[in-house]
Amino acid sequence: MLFSRYVLPAAVLSIGVNAFYPYIRPSTAVPSLTSRLVERFYPFHLRGSSSSGDDATHDELLTLPLKKRSTVNKRENKYTIVHGNPATGPNSATVNEDGNDFSYFFEMDFGSNNQSMWILFDTGGTNSWVFGTNCTVPACEMHNTFGQNDSTTLQTSGNTFSVGYGSGTVSGLLSSDTVKLANFSFQLTFGLVNNASKDFVDYPMDGILGLGRSKSSTTGTSTAMEAIDNAKLLPSNIVGISLQRNEDGAKDGEVTFGGVDASKFEGDITYTSVISTTDRWEIPLGDAVVAGTRLNVTGKSAIIDTGTSYIFLPPADASALHALIPGSALSGQEYTFPCSTNTTVQFTFSGVTYSVSPKDYIGSTTENGGTTCFSNIIAVQTFGPDDWLLGDVFMKNVYSVFDFDQNRIGFAARNGTAATISTASPVSAAASSGNAGTTTSPANTTTQTASATHTGAYTGAAASFSLPSLVKLTTSVIFLGLYFLSNL
The missing domain is CATH 2.40.70.10 (Acid Proteases)
Structure with a gap:
């Protein structure tokens, strides 16, 4: 470990x-x-x-x-x-x-x-x-x-x-x-x-x-x-996590220790090694896709956190993302858009693209009975200018695996969602740090241990931070x- x-x-x-x-x-x-x-x-x-x-x-x-x-x-x-x-x-x-x-x-x-x-x-x-x-x-x-x-x-x-x-x-x-x-x-x-x-x-x-x-x-x-x-x-x-969406009446969320629950996701689990220079659950971000258009981000990373409700992006990145959602407007640090929007918002890791449901990125109305809603993708820089923070708004759409042994995070499409293989370069931010994606297929058992070959290693060097x-x-x-x- x-x-x-x-x-x-x-x-x-x-x-x-x-x-x-x-x-x-x-x-x-x-x-x-x-x-x-x-x-x-x-x-x-x-x-x-x-x-x-x-x-x-x-x-x-x-x-x-x-x-x-x-x-x-x-x-x-x-x-x-x-x-x-x-x-x-x-x-x-x-x-x-x-x-x-x-x-x-x-x-x-x-x-x-x-x-x-x-x-x-x-x-x-x-x-x-x-x-x-x-x-x-x-x-x-x-x-x-x-x-x-x-x-x-x-x-x-x-x-x-x-x-x-x-x-x-x-x-x-x-x-x-x-x-x-x-x-x-x-x-x-x-x-x-x-x-x-x-x-x-x-x-x-x-x-x-x-x-x-x-x-x-x-x-x-x-x-x-x-x-x-x-x-x-x-x-x-390792810890496998699935989060439910209450709006759907779902009550099937589960945290599994020591394995993954194959009944909670579809397809394969694709792993991405954590960035070796940080002590957080932080992985290279391949890209973001809105309404089928790639943002073509490079050098970005994503912190995956169950303890954060929203998604936080540096202001410039949030601006680029919301520019592709029709009707978006900025007021202070807040973006708003029509509550009826159904624009697809996706994030790519290790060549696989995961969708975020509008149910999750569309927030509350700006006023009671209104037709304009807040975005749950917030324009705030949390750590560095290249750090994105993906909380529960993202995690409700995937099955997440936190692998302490091999210092990597895995994602699979949660049941009822979809993941697609990206045709773009898998993980542009990973090239310089040696973090490549690996994939495992679920066994025909309720719980399985992830066994994909780890292609990156954590150095174990002392971290300095403030x-x-x-x-x-x-x-x-x-x-x-x-x-x-x-x-x-």
Whole structure:
């Protein structure tokens, strides 16, 4: 398992850049019920609302009202959850969601008493944490919590941690316990939250499991996939992910560990090696195609992240893409177009082109009852000028495989979608870095282990990176980065 490693000062547990972006839609329209849920768990103004994120209320989405308690009692998650169908594959977890395709999470059991928690799975980061029972702030009161009364095997250290999300934070103590996920158990080190900003009232998940590419510190703490690898639980350290679209009434999302579920996709899985100079799940982008016209992009790469709702492109690239969608118009950082558009939008990796359904890239209306909609392809540079961030808007249309062993990402057309072989040069950005695509055909079994020959290798060299700054815009706020600090 080729995990990357680097050395940090003793005071730092781990530090990394994660692709999570709060976004304020520049609209004065009154938000509808389905648009009031905040995308992901980041502090930002409600989509389609002129009020601030701090002043907005979301009580209509809750199944029970918030009740403050002065003592630590057993609590339960008070959000509406759209439950997925039971997972059918070995080592597979059911994907649940918030009903708006904004956040996806599975169920994990923590500790000796199997305390059930809704956990957001995050390929954009490596940090894991859950809300603790000693946390009595409003955000914690709304969620399932975990603590000493829930487990006789919970070990809590004296080391503190803090995870920052712009104006919102969670903090607490580093802890360790046995967790159960997808029919297997392992020992996990995670943050046990005892304080959280009120921004987290808006989000259904009770915690996060980091499935990003590993960045272990020298303290000996392991990320989730390192812990699973150390326990020798899986035949291969790969994760296969399918995300459902709630609008279709689908409840078949699934995360499979150690293999792929061949019932979730059609055709072959085509793999692309990650870029060796980054610690992210980032791969060369072949091209983008809109209405059959290629953008002919070169030197671009794509970060694939379950923890981001939208697609983020640098402004120049977003302009080129939207110029091919009839009726598109730019207002600030936002593009709009007719809600009735059916223009095909596609992305190419390793010579295979994958389509994004208009159901996913067409956002909410700019005003109630209007015929103009926001684009869910946002003109914001997240990392470098050549970095594209493809979140759930893209991932709902493909079956994704994250291969930790061979440092590559695989895609196949999700059931009911289509993938085509590109006639253009497969991966123009890969030529200089030696990243070529490989393909495997699914076996006639529910779960299979990917076995394509890996044509690129991760160097394992120490990565250097810095925390991006908080970018403040007139009508939008983008928080670029996440840090995980420990006072050791």
